[in-house]
Amino acid sequence: MRIRALALLGIIAGVCLLLLTLQMRGSVGGAADALAVVTTPVQTVLARINRATLGVWGTYRDWKNVRVENRRLREESQRLRVEALRVTETDAENHRLRRLLTLKESLPLETMAGEIIAREWGGWVRSLTVNRGRGDAVARLTAVIAPDGLVGRIVDVRTGSSVVQVLTDPASSVGAHVVRTRTPGVIEGEPRGTLRFKYMPRDGGGLQIGDLVVSSGLGGLFPGGIPIGRVRTIDDRGSALFNYAQVTPAVDFARIDEVLLLTGGIMRDVAASFKSDG
Amino acid sequence: MRTFLAIAVLGGGVAHATVGSALRIADVAPDIPLIVVVLLALRRGPEFGCGAGFAAGLLQDAATGGLLGVQALTKAVIGFAIGALGERLTVSQPLVQVPGLVLLSLLEGLARFGLLQLFHFPAPFGGLLMYVIVPQALYNGFLGAALVLALAWAEAVRSRPS
Numbered sequence: 001m002r003i004r005a006l007a008l009l010g011i012i013a014g015v016c017l018l019l020l021t022l023q024m025r026g027s028v029g030g031a032a033d034a035l036a037v038v039t040t041p042v043q044t045v046l047a048r049i050n051r052a053t054l055g056v057w058g059t060y061r062d063w064k065n066v067r068v069e070n071r072r073l074r075e076e077s078q079r080l081r082v083e084a085l086r087v088t089e090t091d092a093e094n095h096r097l098r099r100l101l102t103l104k105e106s107l108p109l110e111t112m113a114g115e116i117i118a119r120e121w122g123g124w125v126r127s128l129t130v131n132r133g134r135g136d137a138v139a140r141l142t143a144v145i146a147p148d149g150l151v152g153r154i155v156d157v158r159t160g161s162s163v164v165q166v167l168t169d170p171a172s173s174v175g176a177h178v179v180r181t182r183t184p185g186v187i188e189g190e191p192r193g194t195l196r197f198k199y200m201p202r203d204g205g206g207l208q209i210g211d212l213v214v215s216s217g218l219g220g221l222f223p224g225g226i227p228i229g230r231v232r233t234i235d236d237r238g239s240a241l242f243n244y245a246q247v248t249p250a251v252d253f254a255r256i257d258e259v260l261l262l263t264g265g266i267m268r269d270v271a272a273s274f275k276s277d278g
Numbered sequence: 279m280r281t282f283l284a285i286a287v288l289g290g291g292v293a294h295a296t297v298g299s300a301l302r303i304a305d306v307a308p309d310i311p312l313i314v315v316v317l318l319a320l321r322r323g324p325e326f327g328c329g330a331g332f333a334a335g336l337l338q339d340a341a342t343g344g345l346l347g348v349q350a351l352t353k354a355v356i357g358f359a360i361g362a363l364g365e366r367l368t369v370s371q372p373l374v375q376v377p378g379l380v381l382l383s384l385l386e387g388l389a390r391f392g393l394l395q396l397f398h399f400p401a402p403f404g405g406l407l408m409y410v411i412v413p414q415a416l417y418n419g420f421l422g423a424a425l426v427l428a429l430a431w432a433e434a435v436r437s438r439p440s
Binding site for chain 2: 008
């Protein structure tokens with residue numbers, strides 16, 4: 001057995017050395033060609049299998065890469081969305097402040113800008129807290145306005161802040177008139193957060209839906225001509241002495257962030273400082 | 279069984295040049311035919327190891343376009359030696375398999391280099407040892423051990439009574 005194996009090894013070694021010698025002399029092309037006839041088809045099949053396997057593997061890797069890429073893009077998208085929100089927010093704030101500044105510059109009154117730092121929206125009381133207080137020489141009953149119209153009045157002055165009673169507060173009442181007809185009345189807040197235009201004379205009222213209601217300037221608390229809201233519905237009480245109307249506030253009290261406090265000379269009409277079409 | 283052996287020997291020789299690249303790590307590819315020859319020689323003895331080494335090596339030579347007979351001779355010698363020594367070696371442990379295959383691969387590489395030197399192969403020994411022979415030997419050691427473990431596990435599963 002051992003001798004047979006050794007003989008086989010000897011023969012193989014002899015064949016190999018012979019092959020190598022013949023190749024070095026350049027005369028064994030036939031043997032290589034003959035082997036190629038066997039190896040080439042096998043190699044072709046294996047290469048195809050290899051390519052298919054690598055294709056599956058490549059697809060899997062692509063899929064993994066896509067997942068990673070997807071996650072990265074999602075994170076980036078989220079970051080950009082936050083960034084966009086921040087930019088939008090800054091843009092909106094910039095827009096608001098520009099409007100406030102424009103109003104401040106156009107008003108023939110002394111004003112002081114303030115920022116809303118709290119809101120009370122329970123229904124019993126509807127108020128805003130502004131970051132101007134005793135230190136800023138804010139007086140009680142100071143009128144508070146915004147670029148869209150009248151907000152309310154200061155009812156409580158504290159050290160670093162003041163509480164503004166907004167028009168929709170049930171205890172709020174402001175002398176007003178309709179711009180188009182000069183119909184006088186009183187705007188009062190209602191518990192449900194709306195405004196009511198009261199005490200309009202039945203005769204000669206002639207209100208229409210959409211009429212603009214502004215402060216009348218009577219009473220000395222608010223300058224005349226500040227937009228309060230627009231007539232939404234008219235409540236005809238038949239034989240009652242007065243008519244009533246529901247008014248949509250000109251200012252969105254839930255969204256307002258900056259206001260102007262009118263600190264002096266409030267007896268002048270300021271209607272020209274507000275954009276209104278009637 | 280014979281068919282399987284033939285596929286293992288002949289396919290291994292050709293597959294090395296074709297699919298071996300898929301197993302490449304850091305530009306080092308394992309010598310699959312050598313591993314196959316060693317495993318077969320350990321199980322079937324020196325005669326089969328010698329023949330398998332010759333066939334696999336010859337096909338490898340032909341497939342890779344090298345000098346016909348170089349790997350045929352080195353692998354035949356390795357197959358013979360391992361087949362002859364296999365009965366005296368305890369090769370069931372990975373701690374033996376890994377260094378054993380590393381050593382065999384080194385020997386095969388050195389033998390191939392020596393043989394090629396006889397036929398005026400121009401490559402420098404240092405570079406070849408550092409970048410080809412040693413990394414491939416290490417790769418062969420670990421891949422061969424993994425293959426042995428996988429075969430042992432497959433045999434254990436097959437012989438388990440159902």
